[in-house]
Amino acid sequence: MYSSEPSGSYRPSAKEKFNFYNTLAILLKAVEGQKTTIDLRNESSITGTVDHADGYMNVEMKDCIFTDSRGDTFKFELFFVQARNIRFVHIPPHIPIIPAIKDQLQKVSGHLVKERSTKITHRESRTLLSQREGIAAVKQILEERKNSAVESTSESS
Numbered sequence: 001m002y003s004s005e006p007s008g009s010y011r012p013s014a015k016e017k018f019n020f021y022n023t024l025a026i027l028l029k030a031v032e033g034q035k036t037t038i039d040l041r042n043e044s045s046i047t048g049t050v051d052h053a054d055g056y057m058n059v060e061m062k063d064c065i066f067t068d069s070r071g072d073t074f075k076f077e078l079f080f081v082q083a084r085n086i087r088f089v090h091i092p093p094h095i096p097i098i099p100a101i102k103d104q105l106q107k108v109s110g111h112l113v114k115e116r117s118t119k120i121t122h123r124e125s126r127t128l129l130s131q132r133e134g135i136a137a138v139k140q141i142l143e144e145r146k147n148s149a150v151e152s153t154s155e156s157s
Contacts, residue, residue, distance in 0.1 A: 012108065016055025020108045028053040028089055029108070030100035038081060039088040043069035046079055057083035 012020065020026045028050070037047045038059065048064020059081045066074045091097065120128070 012055050017108060019055035019057075021105065023057075025053070025055050025057045026101055026104045026108065027091065027097065028057055028059065030095060030104045031089070031091060034092050034095065036092055037090040038086055039090075040081070040085050041087045042085070046081060048076075048079065051078070057086060059083075059086070059089075 020029065031050045032053055033050065035047070035049050037045055038061070039045045045067050046061060046064050047067070048061040050059060051062045052060040061079045061081065062077060064076050064079045066076055066079065068074075
């Protein structure tokens with residue numbers, strides 16, 4: 001995937017990492033290098049290639065076309081959008097959202113994100129047992145109601 005950071009010199013701050021992990025700014029990071037449209041709060045829009053997105057959702061775009069609220073268009077080689085001015089970011093349809101988020105989280109963290117182990121803890125096993133007992137009790141009650149309904153209809157006939 002395209003990377004705009006000059007020779008890997010960009011490192012997100014702790015606050016940016018927090019934002020990546022707790023907001024959808026990480027999804028905007030996944031759109032880097034892709035052509036997309038960003039709708040702005042002043043009814044304008046900008047269409048171009050996302051060059052860089054940070055943890056605060058500030059976006060740098062290149063080779064873009066700015067369309068103002070009257071429909072006039074202007075070409076820009078580089079365009080910076082402050083996060084507070086963004087209304088919508090159109091995610092390209094070819095980007096699978098959940099895998100893109102997981103992939104970007106892995107890149108931001110700098111290490112592999114491990115899948116949860118399949119080993120069940122004691123607490124989880126007790127919870128599962130309790131759930132199974134509850135389901136069995138509900139099935140038994142439904143079966144008893146069904147049997148009593150069948151008996152009452154056979155007695156009335």
